Amino acid sequence: MAGFQENWGKEMDSKEHLGTYDGFITATKWGTGLVVLTLVLMAVFLL
Numbered sequence: 001m002a003g004f005q006e007n008w009g010k011e012m013d014s015k016e017h018l019g020t021y022d023g024f025i026t027a028t029k030w031g032t033g034l035v036v037l038t039l040v041l042m043a044v045f046l047l
Contacts, residue, residue: 008014
């Protein structure tokens with residue numbers, strides 16, 4: 001991903017943007033894991 005920020009304008013706060021993106025990816029991973037865990041536990045205890 002080298003050089004992917006070079007076309008961003010001066011008004012773009014790249015550190016804030018990348019921090020938000022990293023937070024979104026982390027939340028998505030945790031959310032997916034919790035959904036999978038919930039489905040597995042439902043399968044174990046409800047079937």
